[in-house]
Amino acid sequence: MAILVTGGAGYIGSHTVLALLERGEDVVVLDNLSNASEESLQRVEQLAGKAAIFYQGDVQDAECLNRIFDGHNISAVIHFAGLKAVGESTRKPLEYYQNNVTGTLVLLDEMRRAGVHQFIFSSSATVYGTPEQVPLVETSRVGGTTN
Numbered sequence: 001m002a003i004l005v006t007g008g009a010g011y012i013g014s015h016t017v018l019a020l021l022e023r024g025e026d027v028v029v030l031d032n033l034s035n036a037s038e039e040s041l042q043r044v045e046q047l048a049g050k051a052a053i054f055y056q057g058d059v060q061d062a063e064c065l066n067r068i069f070d071g072h073n074i075s076a077v078i079h080f081a082g083l084k085a086v087g088e089s090t091r092k093p094l095e096y097y098q099n100n101v102t103g104t105l106v107l108l109d110e111m112r113r114a115g116v117h118q119f120i121f122s123s124s125a126t127v128y129g130t131p132e133q134v135p136l137v138e139t140s141r142v143g144g145t146t147n
């Protein structure tokens, strides 16, 4: 069994991949490298002594997801692949909806097709606005932020 980490070459994703490899999981990464490079996964491999299987591709690409679910015994998906710059999202709202909403829907649809039902979605700390307390907890009041 393997865990699929979308956006696994990114900041939080690569740290998650390292933690998973260190606890002995098999990991498959799907990342379009729009905000990351394969170098982060090479560093993860050096630190963990074990590599994740890497696919360069997009979560909006159903065929690519299909290949991954058909080629690996995926038990769960951790979804980090998304655009997250709040300022840019207000300038390019359609691109952000397309990327983040459509990407997530395509991923969920392919998971359903493959019979994979375990899903962790990473939102963003920016939904809490300026924190009233740190560390933030899930029950912290949500608010807006513009940058």
Ligand SMILES: O=c1ccn([C@@H]2O[C@H](COP(=O)(O)OP(=O)(O)O[C@H]3O[C@H](CO)[C@H](O)[C@H](O)[C@H]3O)[C@@H](O)[C@H]2O)c(=O)[nH]1
Pocket: 006, 007, 008, 009, 010, 011, 012, 013, 030, 031, 032, 033, 034, 035, 036, 057, 058, 059, 080, 081, 082, 083, 084, 099, 103, 122, 123, 124, 125
């Ligand atoms: O359509 C996309 C968009 C992005 N990515 C990849 O997804 C990763 C996102 O990682 P970033 O380093 O850009 O973002 P962070 O790890 O900082 O994570 C932040 O953005 C995430 C979504 O991208 C979550 O919202 C997370 O909680 C938030 O802290 C990158 O490797 C990027 O290349 C894709 O594969 N497909």
